[in-house]
Every structure is written in structure tokens, then in C-alpha cells.
Amino acid sequence: MAVYTEIGDGELEAFLKDYDLGGVLAFKGIAEGVENSNYLLHTEAGFFILTLYERRVKREDLPFFLSLMQHLSDRGIDCPLPVKARDGKALRELAGRPAAIISFLDGMGVRRPRVMHCAGVGGALAAMHEAGRDFPMRRANALALADWRPLYEKARDAACGQEDAALHDLVSSELDALEAEWPAGLPFGVIHADLFPDNVFFLGDALSGLIDFYFACNDFLAYDVAICLNAWCFEPDATFNVTKGRALLSAYEAKRPLLPAERAALPVLARGAALRFLLTRLYDWNTTPPGAFVTRKDPGEYVRKLRFHRQVASASAYGIDL
Known part of the structure; x- marks a missing residue:
């Protein structure tokens, strides 16, 4: 907001x-x-x-x-x-x-998610995916894979040519890889696409609701899971907390088990999710008007997350028992 x-x-x-x-x-x-x-x-x-x-x-x-x-x-x-x-x-x-x-929804977001919060959001995400099965309207993801390269070009232009060579190399190589490796044929449906800790409210330890559906669209359900792994399961030093990942994924699968193909695709989907938020944060960082009453978010956080995902060989690194 x-x-x-x-x-x-x-x-x-x-x-x-x-x-x-x-x-x-x-x-x-x-x-x-x-x-x-x-x-x-x-x-x-x-x-x-x-x-x-x-x-x-x-x-x-x-x-x-x-x-x-x-x-x-x-x-x-x-x-x-x-x-x-x-x-x-x-x-x-x-x-x-x-x-x-x-x-108005009672509750508040959490700044430092704990394991129980990750379990709560995993279960809520699966419940949302199931509830959206019969939603009749459709909306394409406006920030899907095909949109990432043009978005990066806009972000670079807005920076007045002052680009970071290491960042450029990382983004360029990742765009090439994801365009070649992005999965097809996974279960598709309504996703939230932005279920960060500030969009999930808790009252005490109990999840009280989900907010801010203005990125919601139709896409791979497992991509929504990958977004949540990025948003909920990393520590401030950018290390991935596998205990949190296991809690989120176990609670999700208790309501909607992932297919083998979805599990296999999680590392690629997690890389894509990290790159998507890196790029939108980079764009906003370079284009937010002076004096706007708005909190800009650091794109560097997602550079670090992306580098982690690039080293992941299978979904077991996120806490799934294969």
C-alpha cells in the first residue's frame, strides 16, 4: 500500500x-x-x-x-x-x-515470520487455490516470463545508464536460462501472486486473513508456492531456512498435494519468482517520483535470493522429502 x-x-x-x-x-x-x-x-x-x-x-x-x-x-x-x-x-x-x-480485516502482518507463520500461510495458500477452482473470470499474469526482459530494459533506462555490471550479467544470464527452462503443462488456476508477510494478517498466532489481491491472476499454482518460499522462508542474512520451507510446504500439501512435475519444477519456479521481484523492485527503485508517500523496497534482497536458488538442484533443498 x-x-x-x-x-x-x-x-x-x-x-x-x-x-x-x-x-x-x-x-x-x-x-x-x-x-x-x-x-x-x-x-x-x-x-x-x-x-x-x-x-x-x-x-x-x-x-x-x-x-x-x-x-x-x-x-x-x-x-x-x-x-x-x-x-x-x-x-x-x-x-x-x-x-x-x-x-477492514483485523490482524497485522509479521515482520519476522516464524515456523508457525510459514505453516499458516502454506495452508491458507492451498485453501485459496482450492477455493478459486470454480472462479469463472480469467486474467493473464501481467508479470509473467515474457514480461521480465522488457521490464529489465525499462529499469535500466530509468537508471540513466548507470548500470551495475555484475547485476546486468546476473539478470541477463538468468533471463536466458529461464526462457529456455520454464516448465509447461503444470496445474493452472487462480493465484495470489504477491502473498508476502505484509499481505497476510495474524491475530496472535492464528492467521486471520489474506489481503491485497491486485496481482491475482491465472498461472501455475506451484509458481504461487515458489513466491511464498521466497517471501517467507529466508532469514535476514539471505540464508534459506529449510525448517520454515518444510513447514510451509507440508501445510500446503496437507490440503493440495503437489504433483511430481510441480515438485520437480520448484527450483526453476523459485528462480523465476526471485527474478520477477528483483526486477519490479529495481524498476520501482529507479522510477518512484520524489516526495511520494511510499516505501521503496530493496532489489538487492532478491539478488541474494536468486543466487541461492541458482545453486538448488532439487526441491529437497526447500524441505520436501523426495
Whole structure:
């Protein structure tokens, strides 16, 4: 979450006239994240998140995201719900941006995931994959393999030619390898695609829900698992914690066992996931406008993770017993 677009008191008041939420008690921007402008909204009806969609989010994708949250909630997945205005529509416009109010989910993300957190997210991810099986809408992954090379070229251009030779060699060689080795024919379905610790809430030790579905799409289910291995199972010094990996994968497989082909593909998928986040972080690092109320994330973290995955020969390194 972040704030790129400031909202005036008059704009907010006019916008809320279409809702049955009562008067505004508090309203403040949320700095975390990089994609949209987000505000914590407290009204007489309770707490909500007001989101203005911008940057990489396309207007035509918004019905997919909002409908997916409703679908998953209807099937028992704890996640925020779009709030509809009096006309029955959840998607509106504010300050020249598409906008929506989303229900507030109790809980908070974890900064230092422990083994039990990794197990919780593994089980929740599998449950989400199962719940999404009958979701009728489709959205292609806008940050899939074919998009990574053009994204890197944009990131390099934005850096005004001041490239790091070692980073360039790493990314170029990895792009060549992944384009040659990327798997085909794996189980396909709705994935979250961004299930980082700040997008999973806990109340105490219990997982309370999943948030931020604005990268959700259709892709390999095991690719979503690989994203989570990257996001949850590394220590701050970039060493992979196999105990955390085993907990995440065991909890996932208790609800949705991975096929042999998915297990075999995990090292390549994990490399791809690391490269994808390296590239988007690098792009954001070089293009975030000065003064934006936003937290930029270090691309170097994913350079270190990618180098680890390049040494992995089989999924056993992640905690799976082959």
C-alpha cells in the first residue's frame, strides 16, 4: 500500500455521499507498499480501506480483483470484501482514479515470520487455490516470463545508464536460462501472486486473513508456492531456512498435494519468482517520483535470493522429502 494521490476533505465528503457509512471520524494515508494509493478510513459504520488504483493496475482488471475477493469470501477464505455504494457498484472514481472501499480485516502482518507463520500461510495458500477452482473470470499474469526482459530494459533506462555490471550479467544470464527452462503443462488456476508477510494478517498466532489481491491472476499454482518460499522462508542474512520451507510446504500439501512435475519444477519456479521481484523492485527503485508517500523496497534482497536458488538442484533443498 502507498499514497501517490492526495485526497482533500471536500473530495472525500462528496465521494462518501454515495455510501451508507455515516460520517468520517478519521482518515489517513498508509505508506507501506508500492502499487496504489491507500487510506485508512474510519466512519460511523466502522473501519475501511479506501484504495485509488494507479500505476500498473489497469482499470479493466479491477472487476476481476473485486469479484475474486467476493468469490473467495463466499467459499470460506478470510479476505476483505468490496463495499458497494447505494447503486450496487463497488468500483467508482475519485480524484480522477478508479476507486473502491474495502472492508477492514483485523490482524497485522509479521515482520519476522516464524515456523508457525510459514505453516499458516502454506495452508491458507492451498485453501485459496482450492477455493478459486470454480472462479469463472480469467486474467493473464501481467508479470509473467515474457514480461521480465522488457521490464529489465525499462529499469535500466530509468537508471540513466548507470548500470551495475555484475547485476546486468546476473539478470541477463538468468533471463536466458529461464526462457529456455520454464516448465509447461503444470496445474493452472487462480493465484495470489504477491502473498508476502505484509499481505497476510495474524491475530496472535492464528492467521486471520489474506489481503491485497491486485496481482491475482491465472498461472501455475506451484509458481504461487515458489513466491511464498521466497517471501517467507529466508532469514535476514539471505540464508534459506529449510525448517520454515518444510513447514510451509507440508501445510500446503496437507490440503493440495503437489504433483511430481510441480515438485520437480520448484527450483526453476523459485528462480523465476526471485527474478520477477528483483526486477519490479529495481524498476520501482529507479522510477518512484520524489516526495511520494511510499516505501521503496530493496532489489538487492532478491539478488541474494536468486543466487541461492541458482545453486538448488532439487526441491529437497526447500524441505520436501523426495
